[in-house]
């Protein structure tokens with residue numbers, strides 16, 4: 503008989519291996535830490551070995567177990583979407599504090615929605631009625647977002663579109679305010695090459711031309727055309743090195759706007775808030 507106890511299998515445990523094992527045996531991490539005698543069955547054992555192989559290949563635990571918590575909510579994820587990061591929660595916090603008790607008719611547009619974590623977290627955490635559109639260029643990402651929308655039972659219109667191209671011709675007269683959130687690709691290919699932790703994330707979610715700012719520049723141009731006479735709240739996640747350049751872009755396309763940079767927990771410039 504093989505000894506397939508946790509203690510025997512996890513010779514050099516790490517946070518990642520604990521999490522993988524906990525997921526395989528349908529328990530939590532504390533159980534793994536406190537039950538070294540627990541025996542896995544053969545299927546669980548071989549599945550664990552397969553997961554270790556994926557981990558070694560550079561996949562994150564979240565991608566392997568298809569789960570990631572964001573803003574206290576569990577999202578389905580896979581290799582076709584960026585794994586949501588804690589910094590992005592700042593966008594959700596900011597929107598929630600801005601719309602609290604608002605009586606306005608608001609349209610929320612999330613551009614580059616990935617797994618849908620931003621709009622779903624906003625809708626799950628506020629009382630007011632928001633019309634919501636989520637856009638992504640990737641059909642594979644949209645499939646993941648669709649799964650999460652169903653899982654969390656929220657109403658979001660999903661559209662495959664490069665930036666806002668597919669919704670440019672719509673009529674927005676009925677809305678008092680437009681909120682646009684975006685965590686678009688903002689890294690340069692050089693930054694990606696030198697960051698080992700993101701090698702297995704989809705390139706389409708990471709890299710943009712013009713020193714990482716091409717997509718934000720194009721999006722600002724679209725916003726200035728369709729929403730020039732609307733009350734706007736815009737939140738963009740950025741790389742800390744881009745703050746001055748993106749401020750300049752925002753001033754160029756929306757000359758009368760108010761601008762604020764919000765720092766992340768590490769004290770780095772992370773979110774550009776634009777309001778009109």
Ligand SMILES: C[S@@+](CC[C@H](N)C(=O)[O-])C[C@H]1O[C@@H](n2cnc3c(N)ncnc32)[C@H](O)[C@@H]1O
Nearest residue numbers: 584586614615616638639640664665685687707
């Ligand atoms: C950095 S990920 C962000 C995903 C998610 N919003 C989040 O915060 O975790 C960027 C997303 O933008 C999408 N994307 C890339 N280029 C795009 C474009 N031109 N138009 C719309 N979406 C795009 C990618 O497919 C990816 O899902």
